[in-house]
Amino acid sequence: AQSVTQPDIHITVSEGASLELRCNYSYGATPYLFWYVQSPGQGLQLLLKYFSGDTLVQGIKGFEAEFKRSQSSFNLRKPSVHWSDAAEYFCAVGANQAGTALIFGKGTTLSVSS
Amino acid sequence: DVKVTQSSRYLVKRTGEKVFLECVQDMDHENMFWYRQDPGLGLRLIYFSYDVKMKEKGDIPEGYSVSREKKERFSLILESASTNQTSMYLCASSSSPGAYEQYFGPGTRLTVT
Numbered sequence: 001a002q003s004v005t006q007p008d009i010h011i012t013v014s015e016g017a018s019l020e021l022r023c024n025y026s027y028g029a030t031p032y033l034f035w036y037v038q039s040p041g042q043g044l045q046l047l048l049k050y051f052s053g054d055t056l057v058q059g060i061k062g063f064e065a066e067f068k069r070s071q072s073s074f075n076l077r078k079p080s081v082h083w084s085d086a087a088e089y090f091c092a093v094g095a096n097q098a099g100t101a102l103i104f105g106k107g108t109t110l111s112v113s114s
Numbered sequence: 115d116v117k118v119t120q121s122s123r124y125l126v127k128r129t130g131e132k133v134f135l136e137c138v139q140d141m142d143h144e145n146m147f148w149y150r151q152d153p154g155l156g157l158r159l160i161y162f163s164y165d166v167k168m169k170e171k172g173d174i175p176e177g178y179s180v181s182r183e184k185k186e187r188f189s190l191i192l193e194s195a196s197t198n199q200t201s202m203y204l205c206a207s208s209s210s211p212g213a214y215e216q217y218f219g220p221g222t223r224l225t226v227t
Contacts, residue, residue: 043218
């Protein structure tokens, strides 16, 4: 079955430290991969996406993610976390196929300590 | 920029009431989606639509129905609201043909008492 797993429910990182959020997927077709961020009380905002090509993709707010087909992973990284990055992060997978929808992970909550 | 708007940010309804949640997008997107979001459960797809008057059930359609009479508008209907439908409801849209990136509205926090 198609699925997305975010193994970490909650992560706390010190401000200025590096960040890596994990995402593993199970998807039969060539996946399209996404990371979204949700600030408290808000909708989801797209951080970055991977469709094809270079496996390291850059997104907004200084985030990047690397697609590793052999590990079925699409981990999100940021070299230096800011207090404003505290939010919930969702990984999603989909396909370029009509009538389909994205599959979301359950999310990882990021807290930033000073 | 794509803009997806939802009719209410906060809504309080009584058990048994019929509830309408409206979603409008301004980018001529073919696909529209309704999710509910609950702590620890992430986003769960209720219904989606890939064309006017077309709809597909998602993972949790029970207790809900949808309507898409115009391309830009997708309505979620709770025929008889129950307390277990208290949740955050998120609407999203995307362009055709498939699961390209979705653009989300701000959400409606529905409380059923």
